[in-house]
Amino acid sequence: MQDHGDACRLTGLGRTYGRGASAHHALGGIDLAIRANEFFTLLGPSGCGKTTLLRLIAGFDQPTVGEIAIFGRNVAGMPPEDRPVNTVFQHYALFPHLTVAENVGFALRMLGRPRTEIAATVARMVELVGLEGMEKRRPDQLSGGQKQRVALARALAPGPKILLLDEPLSALDAKLRQRMRSELKALQRETGITFVFVTHDQDEALAMSDRIAVMQGGKVQQLGRPEEIYEAPANRFVADFIGGANLIPARMGPEGAVAEGLGTIPATGTGGAEVTLAIRPERLAILPAGGHQPGDLGPLTVAERIYMGNELSFRLEGAAVPLHVTLPRGGLRGALDFAPGDRVALRPEAGAIRLLAS
Amino acid sequence: MKLHRLLLAPSLGTILIFMALPIALTTLYSVLTPAQHGGVIWQPSGEAYVRLMFERDIFDDTLSFNADYLQILGRSALQAGFATILCLLIGLPTAWFIATRPPAQKSLWLMLVTVPYWVNLLVRTIALLLMLRDEGPINGALQSMGLTDGPLPLAYNNFAIGLGLVSSFLPFMILPLYAAIERFDFSLLEAAYDLHASRWQAVWSVILPILRPGLIAGGLLVFIPGIGSYLAPDILGGGKTLMLGNLIGMQFQGSRNWPFGAALSTVLMSVTLIALILVARRAAREAA
Structure with missing residues (x-):
């Protein structure tokens, strides 16, 4: 490099x-x-x-x-x-005594740029962040999302080579945060400026x-x-x-990593070494215990069923640590359901288990 | 009447009896006829207000313009304005210093600001006079060090009055400024630097505009008592330069013209009130 x-x-x-x-x-x-x-x-x-x-x-x-x-x-x-370099501050730090347009033009005024240039840049920035018509408002007359946009426009106006963003979305509500994510990404692509977020x-x-x-x-x-x-x-x-991966303690044996209550997971490593197995909750299939195939883990007991709308999650006991499994709703996999007390086995997707040094 | 309204009754009563009524009485006295040895005769007269600007010839009753009293008003305003600016220059850095101390230290510094109020204003003013006198410690020190040949004229002049006003009213400037700086969001200062402002630009474009309500409050709290101040001109000025406060005092003591004194007070009050309304309306317009 x-x-x-x-x-x-x-x-x-x-x-x-x-x-x-x-x-x-x-x-x-x-x-x-x-x-x-x-x-x-x-x-x-x-x-x-x-x-x-x-x-x-x-x-x-x-x-x-x-x-x-x-x-x-x-x-x-x-x-x-x-x-x-310019910064978008976590709580925006907009100047309360200045209008939207004056906030956006602040840096250019400080740099002593000519009025016409400032006016043109401010208009361009206000349009870029979609705040047309709000130029005369003061920060206390804006919603959280609008303040966010002013902060962005203000930081972009002087044409920084790098834009620093300090948790800029943390003060917004969940829905707006989702939308601002896409907008920020699009803005970065459009401007070609390096973003450090x-x-x-x-x-x-x-x-x-x-x-x-x-x-x-x-x-x-x-x-x-x-x-x-x-x-x-x-x-x-x-x-x-x-x-939030499942992190399972295991010990290396001759045929792989041996984890309490789960069995042996094929892997190579120094015999006897303490390792950690990392498995994502959504990369495990959950099956009724009994139809056990080689490579399946368990059997385990369902301790809790957690319904979350778009997904269904289970907490399983029987291993060294409680395991979490998440199933997307809908489709064939969504048809499976279990209740607390059910005995189940787990079938990891290929390559789902990562071996981490303890 | 709801119970919680009763909580206000003592202060409302106090304001009514000891502020509103005396002000009304003063205004009323200003349009009455002076009695021979103080007091008033209950006979309406606009003479007190005429006297503010005109002199009545004692023989033929003709009026001629007389700027003496206007000059005194102007001089008092100038003196108070000067003291206000000085208080601002001293008070702003002080308030900034206190507001940026760790929380545990702030209350100590604030208490120190109020220490002068533990001593009576008259005593403090006389003490200041003792310092400034020809034979006082300042002149003594200057002469013994050989810096001056004779005593500097520190007392009994406008300089001494100004010093008296500043030392009396400085805390009134520091405290509202402190409150404003305390509320100041220092990330705005970082934002200003981040947006390419120099130190001075940050002061002029961000700090001062945002502290403006505090600056105005402090300015009014110094200027208003300053323009009508009585003790400082009387003691430190040696009564040589007449200020509005002394002029008013004289009408109720020596020259015994109560309506004229009342008229002067009413004018002073009205000027102050108009200034306050203008400031408040401007602040309201900017907040909108």
Whole structure:
């Protein structure tokens, strides 16, 4: 990967708060190359360092160690106002004393651009986010979704090379969040600007991103396309955080991994080693116990049946940990149903079981 | 009547008896005829208001324009305005400092702001005079260090009055500004920098406009008592420069012209009220 193709290159980036024994390492040794024109997501639970990372790129905070290069240029010590980067803030941070148009034109006014240019850009941005007719309103006269659009238009107006988005959808209701996802993705494609999107919501990350960096404990746990992250989680944390896989402790035997109450899962590895099996709840078929075939797991007991409209989920007991199985409703598989107390077996899809080092 | 309305009765009663009635009485007195040794004769007269701008010849009753009293009003407004600006320049950084302290420290700093109020205003004003006198510690220190040959004229002038006004009313500026800054959303400042604003641009385009209600409140709280202030001009000014407050005081003491004093008070009150209404209407228009 050469420097020029990267919108943002982070090298050995670390941020430590405090000193000595009470020091808190918010970020430790981050190496990342965010490509130009990519929708890049930093995904992780709160406190994982994703927002700290975003603030370092924006220039609101300075790294303790390491370097940030934006389009090949080291931005160490460069204040936020000089960086070719703009931010969509989590709670929008719209200027309450300014109208929609004045908010959107703010950056261009600060840069001293001519009035005619500002007016033209503001009109273009307002149209881009679909807020025509709202130009004269003030933020307190807007709905959450409209504020969101103003924040987007305001950040895009100065023509940033990178747009940073700090959990921009978290303050919206579920329905609007769905719609804004598609709109954000479309906006990114349309503008061709590199988006760096911070979220703790895995659905958001999977639906929009070109690539995702899953973060935890100030480190990148896995970097990859949504499919890679979901289908081939690199470790327990990623498997659990994304999609909530069943994580089953097992021990390597001569014929494969042996898991309590489930049987032997064909796999190769060092004999006697402790491993974790990761299986997605939707990649298991559930069958009545008895018609047992080789490769089936179990038998197990249904402990709980959870009806969720579009899917049906079971909690099963009998293994070392409770297992979750999810069946989509409708179709042939939807015809199967079980009640608590039923004895069942599980049949994993081919390649569904991933072996993770404990 | 609902019970909770009774909760307001003591304060409403107090306002009625000790504020509304005296104001009404003052306004009424301003259109009566002065009695010989203070007090009024219950006979309607507009003479007090005529006197504000005109002088009546004692022999032939002709009126000639007299700007003396208008000048006093103008001087008082200027002095109060000057004190307001000074309070703003001192109060804004102070309020900013307090509002950005950790919560546990804020109350300590706020308490320190109110410490001057533990001492009576008269005592504080006299103490300030003692500091500023020719023989006071400031002039003493300046001379002993050889910085000045003789005493600087610090007391008994407009400078001393201004200093008195600032020291009396500064907390009235700090407290509303503190309240405004306390509510200020600091992510707006980050947003301003993010959107390419320099430090000064952020101050002018974001901080000051958003703090404006606090600035206006603080300004009014300093300007209104400042324009009618009595003690500072009387003690620190040595009574040499007449201010509105002293002029009004004189009408009820020395020269014993109650209606004229009442008329001056009514004018001062009306000017203040009009200013307040204008500010409130502008604020309401901007909120709409």
